[in-house]
Amino acid sequence: MSLQHKSEIPLYRDPDAPTEARVADLMSRMTLDEKIAQLHAVWLKLSADGHHQPRSEDFAQRDAGVPIERLLRHGLGQVTRPLGTHTVDPKEGVRALNALQRQMVEDTRLGIPVIAHEECLVGLMTKDATLFPSPLNYAATWNAELIGRVGEIIGEQARSIGCHQGLAPVLDVSRDPRWGRTEETFGEDPYLVGVMACHYVDGLQGERRDLLATLKHFVAHSASEGARNHAPVHVGPRELNDTFMLPFEMAVKLANAGSIMPAYHDIDGVPCHANRDLLEGVLREKWGFDGLIVADYAGVNLLYSHHAVARDAAAAAALAFNAGLDVELPGHECALHLAEAIERGEISLATVDAAVERVLRTKFDIGLFEHPYADPEHVNLRSAEATDVAHEVALQSAVLLRNEGVLPLKLDSAAKIAVIGPTADDPLALLAGYSFPVHLINSGEQSDLAMTTPLQALRDLLGKDRVIHARGCHIIEERRAGAPVFPGDVPLAAMSEDKVDELISQDTSDIPAAVAAAKQAEVAVVFVGDLAGLFQSGTVGEGSDTDSLTLPGVQQALLAAVVESGTPTVVVMTGGRPYTLGGLEDKVAAQIMAFAPGEKGGEALAELITGKANFSGRLPLSVPKSAGAVPYTYNHRLKSAGTPVAYHFGSRYPFGFGLSYTQFQFDGLECSTREAAIADGTFEFSFNVNNVGACDGEEIVQIYVHDKIASSARPVRELKAFARIPVASNASARVRVRIPVDMLNFTDARGERIVEPGDFDLMIGSSSRDIHLSETLTVVGHATRTLERDWRMVSEVEIVAQ
Incomplete structure (x- = not known):
């Protein structure tokens, strides 16, 4: 691009300009209506001829009575599931999305392209895309690298249809299998969930992070009262941080996740979509999250229609955006009333501007202004490799x-x-x-x-x-x-009736x-x-x-x-x-x-x-063993069973359990580091995994620890390392493990992660119940240590001899 031509275009359209300069230039040109348009989505059945039809849903997106032309006049933040809303030939769906994108780029005053999002938890949720196994299957493989490849393939398929944001993965830590969304989780251990999530996010987003993963549901959605959808959550701040926030923290800090979605429920009476302490305080200020916070479908609307913490749609929008929300999904029920909320003094223009800046920054960073269209002739939803990977996950899970x-x-x-x-x-x-x-x-x-x-x-x-x-x-x-x-749907007066x-x-x-x-x-x-x-x-x-x-x-x-x-x-x-x-x-x-x-x-x-x-x-x-035995998880505290x-x-079959057509034995434990400094130490040990059966197989080695004496009650055991170890029949593998002292942390009364000096039980086994080798590890130090922001979150397991 020549210097003369560059001077003729607005700065925000210059791909070589710094992102912050582009954001500032574009913000200086925007009216309030154009800003608000970036803070919501529309849910449409798109058409390649531009005659798009509105979609409404009693729960997720009610008809707001606003004509489509008026909705699109000032631009748009996101479009909801353009190919996943209904059955459409993928090529035709891309043409229809391109038609909407062309309207945004060519027919609006500023030409800001739109982000298209789709569901992608078990594969891209569109016609003809690969149908992968469930996240429980992902976790049951205990093979994080394989799940990273699943994420890569889903990302490749999503990019091919013009999708820029995927609403996955689910990082809810399972607490009660009666909960219907248990199938969407990576299971009941926060470390396993976090490791799987990081690999999935890395794979989906790619090195350029030009496709945003969306971590959900922030936070503790799976700990709902009675395992009922949307029900309140009753957890204290220590458990909230140690069990439910850990996977999100890992995916934010280690995998640079591009987006987060709050949960529907309330915690101690505060709905997550209105919880500034969580969205601004923890995510942005404490963890340094730099991506988008997008609403779960109708989550903003629920602030006044269900939670009743807001009097109307404008007040609900003010609550959510004051808390740190960036985009209302799937539509616009509440965000359209932000101007009214500003007039009433319920939200400031500065707060709205900050959200708009984050949306624009994201659009620039993912290259959307330079590449707003997808090529319908290069849709790629099927491949032999994708099928093979889906098959391998099914086999390993x-x-x-x-x-x-x-x-x-x-x-x-x-x-x-x-x-x-x-x-x-x-x-x-x-x-x-x-x-x-x-x-x-x-x-x-x-x-x-x-x-x-x-x-x-x-x-x-x-x-x-x-x-x-x-x-x-x-x-x-x-x-x-x-x-x-x-x-x-069911009014309180009718809840006793079976209709x-x-x-x-x-x-x-x-x-x-x-x-x-x-x-x-x-x-x-x-x-x-x-x-x-x-x-x-x-x-x-x-x-x-x-x-x-x-x-x-x-x-x-x-x-x-x-x-x-x-x-x-x-x-x-x-x-x-x-x-x-x-x-x-x-x-x-x-x-x-x-x-x-x-x-x-x-x-x-x-x-x-x-x-x-x-x-x-x-x-x-x-x-x-029964519904009466829940909630039950392996990493309970001692008194949880009474x-x-x-x-x-x-549990009859505990966390980590599984049999094979062969048999394995563990022996030869050697601890090269039984004592580690509290400041920066790492425990290192090795052991043998022996296949004593008649066929080749893969053992899942699992490393657990227990804090013997702590300043607050601790779980009976916690997973700290794992790996798949392939061993041929009548052969052995020597396995080496390194666990940073940081990973022996827990949350104190201040809400900070700390490590205390003292002894820890080391347990090496093939499940949380089947422990084959044990030792005592000691954290050496004179005082409790508060972890810094970028603490060491992941252990290392490798085969050193076979």
């Missing part, structure tokens, strides 16, 4: 909980296998709630799923003649449009045929579990909470009848939360927890069941 010698099934046998259960031949049963096909259910659309189900995959491997199929029962007989319950149609089937008429099939077979493989669906259109997912950990519908009766047939029974559970087997745990021959393994889940399960691949997944959350400890509390 399935957890073998029990095996009494019945698995693997023999490929070279003529024995009959009965494949039974409502999820054996249902492709939707392989998918999580934030997948595109599941989201279509509530809009009344159907998705053509070219996916191989477990039944089809087992027929392919074993031969069709060997497989006898009987469904046995339904979970939901008809997946239909229209969520039965949106949050807030919701029962979706879950209670029909037992197909069970006898399933029993007959089992009796004809050498082994019965029974597929049970969940069907994801939002707001009670399914049995798990956002708003689909439960009061029980009994298998939904009549699945327990089906399983009991098959077990009673006398045929050895393998249970394969898929879905978004662990369920109990109603006392049949000791009567089944094998049990597998596969969560929601995605589009390649059918093939992966068949390969594992037949021994073509070995199990290596480990539980990312505990499986409580005194005396009741036998029916706790």
Whole structure:
């Protein structure tokens, strides 16, 4: 660009100018209406001819009565899910997004392009994109590098359709599996969640951070009262920081996450969308977060319509933007009233300007002004590598909980296998709630799923003649449009009345045929579990909470009848939360927890069941003995089970647990550093992992610590390091671990992270319960240390000899 030409264009349009100079120049040219337009989104069904149609939703975006032309006249901050809102051919969807972008760039006074955001938790949530497994599967791999590659692929697909922000990952730390959104989490350990999140964010955003990851839901959404969606959260500041904030802190400081989304609930009466202490105080001032804070859908509106901490939409907007919000999503219900809030003295122009500056800075930094359009001829939502990675996650995440010698099934046998259960031949049963096909259910659309189900995959491997199929029962007989319950739909006066149609089937008429099939077979493989669906259109997912950990519908009766047939029974559970087997745990021959393994889940399960691949997944959350035993997590404090400890509390299958077709032993622990200085020390030790079985396998080594004496009550154990260790049959691997002293911190009464001198139990094992090696580590120092902002958050685990 010539110097003469540069002088003819506004400074903010000069790509070589510093970002801050561009922001200042553009801000100096903007009217209040143009500023406010940058602080909200619109939710439209876009059209390539420019005749866009509004989308309204009773809960997420009500009709504000503002014509589209008026909404777009002054520009726009974001457009909500341009390709993910409805079924649209991806190329046509990109053309429609380009049409909107062209309106913003060419038909508005300042030509500010718009950020397009999409959901991307389990793959880009659009037609034809790869359908990855659920985040519980991600965590069950204990393979952070693999999940980083998942993020990279999703990022590549998102960029190809003009998406600039992905609304993922979910960093909520699971506390109670009755919560419907458990399926969206990385499990119950804050360190595991944080490590997985950092790799996903790094992969999604790339080195240039030209696509923003969105950490959600800030904070403690998963600790809701009674595991109910949107319910209040009752946690103290120490637990809030140590358990729920840690993953967010890691992803902000280590992965440079570009965006954060507050949660719907209130903490001690303060809704997160109006919590300045969290959004400004912790995120920006304490952690140095420099990205965008975007509202969860309708989260600003809820400040007056549900929480009743604001009198109207203008007051709600003032509360949220004063707290630190930058963009209202998915629409504009409240942000459009910011001018009124300024006139009433409820928010200052300076506060509005600060939010607008952050939005503009982001748009400049991601290169949006220079590259506002996507190429419809280069849409890339499918690739062999993406499919392979989805397959690998499914393989590495399935957890073998029990095996009494019945698995693997023999490929070279003529024995009959009965494949039974409502999820054996249902492709939707392989998918999580934030997948595109599941989201279509509530809009009344159907998705053509070219996916191989477990039944089809087992027929392919074993031969069709060997497989006898009987469904046995339904979970939901008809997946239909229209969520039965949106949050807030049921008035208080009607809460005692049961007016919701029962979706879950209670029909037992197909069970006898399933029993007959089992009796004809050498082994019965029974597929049970969940069907994801939002707001009670399914049995798990956002708003689909439960009061029980009994298998939904009549699945327990089906399983009991098959077990009673006398045929050895393998249970394969898929879905978004662990369920109990109603006392049949000791009567089944094998049990597998596969969560929601995605589009390649059918093939992966068949390969594992037949021994073509070995199990290596480990539980990312505990499986409580019953709903009455929750909340239960492995990293509880000693008294959480009461005194005396009741036998029916706790977990049958603990955090980190999982079996294999081979066996491992641990030995040879050597601590090169048993004592480490409190100021900057690092503990270092090594040990052997021996494969003493007949086949190759991968062990997940897990390192836990316990603070023996502390100034506040501490968990019985906490995960501080982990790694996948591949070991060939009859071979060994020498593993070295380094844990910084910083990671032995906890939060004090000031809200600061501290490390105290003293002794710590070191526990090395294959699960949080199965500890094989132990030692005592000592932090040496004369006084308690307060950690600096950039403390060492990650341990190192490596194979040093094999």
